[in-house]
Amino acid sequence: MDKLLDGYRRFRATSWPERKALFERLAARGQKPQTLVIACSDSRVDPTMIFDAGPGELFVVRNVANLVPPYTAPDAHAEPEQDHHGTSAAIEFAVKVLEVQEIMVLGHALCGGAGALIDGAPAQAQDFLPDWIRIARPARDIALNLSSDPAEQRTILEHQCVKLSLRNLATFPWIKERVEDGRLALHGAYFAVATGVLERLRADGTFGPV
Numbered sequence: 019m020d021k022l023l024d025g026y027r028r029f030r031a032t033s034w035p036e037r038k039a040l041f042e043r044l045a046a047r048g049q050k051p052q053t054l055v056i057a058c059s060d061s062r063v064d065p066t067m068i069f070d071a072g073p074g075e076l077f078v079v080r081n082v083a084n085l086v087p088p089y090t091a092p093d094a095h096a097e098p099e100q101d102h103h104g105t106s107a108a109i110e111f112a113v114k115v116l117e118v119q120e121i122m123v124l125g126h127a128l129c130g131g132a133g134a135l136i137d138g139a140p141a142q143a144q145d146f147l148p149d150w151i152r153i154a155r156p157a158r159d160i161a162l163n164l165s166s167d168p169a170e171q172r173t174i175l176e177h178q179c180v181k182l183s184l185r186n187l188a189t190f191p192w193i194k195e196r197v198e199d200g201r202l203a204l205h206g207a208y209f210a211v212a213t214g215v216l217e218r219l220r221a222d223g224t225f226g227p228v
Contacts, residue, residue: 037073044074051077054112056105056183057124058084058131062211065124077116079108083131084123085153086183089190102150106190113193119202121187125180126209132175136161136168157182177225180206184219 034041051074055065059080066076086109087102112118131151134140135158139147157178161171184206187193196202206219207228217225 040073049074049077049116051075051112051116052118053077053120053122054079054109054116054118055122055124056080056084056086056109058082058126058129060126060129062128063124063126063209068124068209068216077108077112077118079105079112081105082147082150083129083135083154083179084125084183085131085150085179086123086186087153088186102153109187109190109193113190113196113202117201120205121193121202122205122207123180123183123187124207124209125176127173127176127211129172129176129179132172132179135175136171153186154179154182177208180208180219181223 053075054077055069056079057063057065059082065071065078069076081104085105087106089106109121113121131154134147135151135154139151154175157175160178161175164174165171184204187204188197193202193204197204206225208217208219208225209215210217216228218228220226
């Protein structure tokens with residue numbers, strides 16, 4: 019806690035005076051970000067730092083392995099999925115209330131969630147994690163089928179988690195509608211922690227450096 023409070027004091031002494039007017043405008047007018055970023059909870063992957071964004075610019079949702087659950091349960095066709103509603107609620111708010119114009123799913127290298135998909139969730143985290151990462155089983159199956167090399171499997175899986183989340187976003191009817199009429203665009207990206215290189219998902223389904 020002392021380290022956090024020291025950081026706050028530095029913020030108040032340096033960043034706050036420089037950005038006071040900006041925060042006052044945001045407080046008075048509310049937020050109007052144009053982009054929703056769905057990223058991993060990993061402490062090494064900070065979307066605002068990666069994209070050099072300031073307060074009010076990004077609406078960020080973070081969870082294990084940057085996953086988006088499907089809109090409907092596998093055995094349902096009309097009712098929204100209720101088991102993993104936290105991420106979906108944030109997406110709904112960003113799209114329907116804030117009316118973001120873009121959604122980016124940001125995956126990353128060395129993802130612990132992806133590792134748990136291959137090796138199993140850690141023994142100390144069995145209450146919620148196994149059920150959550152089960153969302154990405156189709157991505158794991160693709161990775162295991164494409165390669166027998168463990169390191170390559172991991173990278174493929176991290177890429178496939180981004181693609182899976184984008185496919186699941188398309189199952190939300192109000193996202194599908196906005197994409198089709200041009201009000202909303204979906205993007206995928208992948209951040210290499212060790213090198214700082216950002217790759218973007220291209221139209222041909224491959225990832226390439228920005």
